[in-house]
Amino acid sequence: MLQLKDTALLRHHAYVDGQWIHADSGDTMAVTNPADGGIIAHVASVGAAETRRAIAAAARALPGWRGKTAKERATILRRWYDLILAAADDLAVLMTAEQGKPLAEAKGEVSYGASFIEWYAEEGKRTYGEIIPENAPGRRILATREPIGVVAAITPWNFPNAMITRKCAPALAAGCTVVVKPGEDTPLSALALAELAARAGIPAGVFNVLPTADYVAVGGELTANPVVRKLSFTGSTEVGKLLMKQCADTMKKVSFELGGNAPFIVFDDADLDAAVAGAMASKYRNTGQTCVCANRILVQDGVYDAFAAKLAEAVGKMVVGPGLAGETQQGPLINRQAVEKVERHVADAVEKGATVLMGGKRHALGGTFYEPTILTNVTADMACAREETFGPVAPLFRFKDEAEAIRMANDTQFGLAAYFYSRDVGRCFRVSAALEYGIVGVNEGIISTEVAPFGGVKESGIGREGARQGIEEYLEVKYVCMGGLG
Numbered sequence: 177m178l179q180l181k182d183t184a185l186l187r188h189h190a191y192v193d194g195q196w197i198h199a200d201s202g203d204t205m206a207v208t209n210p211a212d213g214g215i216i217a218h219v220a221s222v223g224a225a226e227t228r229r230a231i232a233a234a235a236r237a238l239p240g241w242r243g244k245t246a247k248e249r250a251t252i253l254r255r256w257y258d259l260i261l262a263a264a265d266d267l268a269v270l271m272t273a274e275q276g277k278p279l280a281e282a283k284g285e286v287s288y289g290a291s292f293i294e295w296y297a298e299e300g301k302r303t304y305g306e307i308i309p310e311n312a313p314g315r316r317i318l319a320t321r322e323p324i325g326v327v328a329a330i331t332p333w334n335f336p337n338a339m340i341t342r343k344c345a346p347a348l349a350a351g352c353t354v355v356v357k358p359g360e361d362t363p364l365s366a367l368a369l370a371e372l373a374a375r376a377g378i379p380a381g382v383f384n385v386l387p388t389a390d391y392v393a394v395g396g397e398l399t400a401n402p403v404v405r406k407l408s409f410t411g412s413t414e415v416g417k418l419l420m421k422q423c424a425d426t427m428k429k430v431s432f433e434l435g436g437n438a439p440f441i442v443f444d445d446a447d448l449d450a451a452v453a454g455a456m457a458s459k460y461r462n463t464g465q466t467c468v469c470a471n472r473i474l475v476q477d478g479v480y481d482a483f484a485a486k487l488a489e490a491v492g493k494m495v496v497g498p499g500l501a502g503e504t505q506q507g508p509l510i511n512r513q514a515v516e517k518v519e520r521h522v523a524d525a526v527e528k529g530a531t532v533l534m535g536g537k538r539h540a541l542g543g544t545f546y547e548p549t550i551l552t553n554v555t556a557d558m559a560c561a562r563e564e565t566f567g568p569v570a571p572l573f574r575f576k577d578e579a580e581a582i583r584m585a586n587d588t589q590f591g592l593a594a595y596f597y598s599r600d601v602g603r604c605f606r607v608s609a610a611l612e613y614g615i616v617g618v619n620e621g622i623i624s625t626e627v628a629p630f631g632g633v634k635e636s637g638i639g640r641e642g643a644r645q646g647i648e649e650y651l652e653v654k655y656v657c658m659g660g661l662g
């Protein structure tokens with residue numbers, strides 16, 4: 177049984193139009209703890225009909241919500257922010273229980289997620305328009321920014337709190353209303369956010385949450401319903417492509433935060449201890465299950481052996497265990513399929529000539545636990561070079577010079593995050609300019625923050641979240657030509 181201070185945060189129903197509702201069919205889905213496979217809760221699993229009602233509720237709530245001043249919306253969002261921080265311990269326990277990440281990481285995610293609400297409560301007051309010098313006498317030319325309307329948000333399991341607030345905070349601040357479909361593995365974090373939104377005074381219909389195992393039906397309604405004017409999706413590139421096609425018939429505005437294949441480059445002029453610390457943070461965060469995890473570690477020949485030895489020493493100290501256990505630094509993978517993908521990548525690499533320096537097999541804890549792993553002598557023909565492993569595997573590649581490092585780093589259809597370590601300032605500017613990615617960490621392994629524009633290029637996505645840019649995704653520009661002014 178989950179140990180919560182505020183048991184009302186554990187919700188089992190969908191949240192539609194300010195009401196907690198069962199699925200029309202009575203269907204529920206089990207939410208399991210990846211650490212032990214135990215069932216934490218049974219949650220309503222809704223379908224297309226409930227989705228239509230949620231969209232209709234969001235449409236009804238839109239005039240009242242967009243009709244508030246940005247300051248009035250900011251006051252309510254600020255209350256939501258304060259309530260989330262006050263409930264951080266419970267929100268972290270819920271998150272670790274359903275997703276598996278270590279409790280310390282879960283607490284970090286709650287703060288990170290809340291930071292978007294704090295940031296956009298203020299940004300909503302700055303959605304300035306323009307008065308443009310008229311092109312003819314008797315006119316005033318205005319360009320205003322207006323909320324796009326009803327927004328659909330579809331979010332993943334790996335950051336079950338922050339991926340929701342990173343979308344909903346700018347959307348709500350801009351005056352939009354939102355219908356959220358969270359990942360089916362992790363609905364509890366989303367439903368707890370809905371409970372706190374209600375307590376904060378976010379009006380009925382403004383923020384709706386649809387837990388479901390039938391994501392095809394719910395997603396199908398969200399992408400086909402003409403009342404929905406915007407889809408914001410975070411998840412795999414494969415699903416992103418499908419949803420983009422489904423949105424085409426109603427010409428929705430879309431933004432996508434998709435898969436990655438991050439290179440992590442270590443030049444021979446790098447501070448190797450800093451590079452190891454950065455690699456540990458980037459690679460093994462959330463057991464390697466983040467879109468910006470280092471997926472390929474490229475090390476220049478002259479420092480390859482020294483870096484590998486230092487990394488192995490650090491990895492060997494990691495504590496693997498259930499996320500709720502205090503000392504845990506690496507938890508379980510989300511499910512059996514995730515473990516099987518990691519096993520497939522390791523087996524493929526070894527078969528093609530890679531060496532297992534550390535780990536390389538399921539952890540003695542069983543279940544979905546996997547040993548933190550380092551592979552050496554990895555080459556571009558291996559699956560882990562082309563696909564997102566999404567697990568605790570650090571594949572080390574060799575390169576000779578800067579030109580080869582850049583060519584290897586860019587040799588992918590993905591373009592979300594890239595990292596490199598160097599103490600040569602000229603190299604830092606050259607390489608960050610040459611890397612085909614939306615995000616570049618220079619001598620930094622953790623780069624995500626609400627103040628910066630987060631997003632990918634190529635097949636890693638469209639649009640940005642966070643920063644000034646993040647609210648633009650939920651606004652439309654209206655040009656008003658005011659004539660007859662004499």
Ligand SMILES: NC(=O)c1ccc[n+]([C@@H]2O[C@H](COP(=O)([O-])OP(=O)(O)OC[C@H]3O[C@@H](n4cnc5c(N)ncnc54)[C@H](O)[C@@H]3O)[C@@H](O)[C@H]2O)c1
Binds near residue numbers: 332359566
């Ligand atoms: N770029 C980012 O910011 C970011 C953040 C987190 C995760 N991701 C990516 O997400 C992937 C892992 O997350 P995941 O396994 O949840 O991804 P996923 O694409 O399988 O699922 C993401 C969401 O889409 C829903 N979904 C899946 N198929 C659908 C369909 N046919 N119709 C409607 N909805 C559907 C799921 O229920 C879930 O809510 C990785 O590729 C990771 O890189 C990217």
Ligand SMILES: O=C[C@H](O)CS(=O)(=O)O
Binds near residue numbers: 466467624
């Ligand atoms: O997994 C994707 C998330 O966007 C990672 S982060 O928390 O934004 O770094």
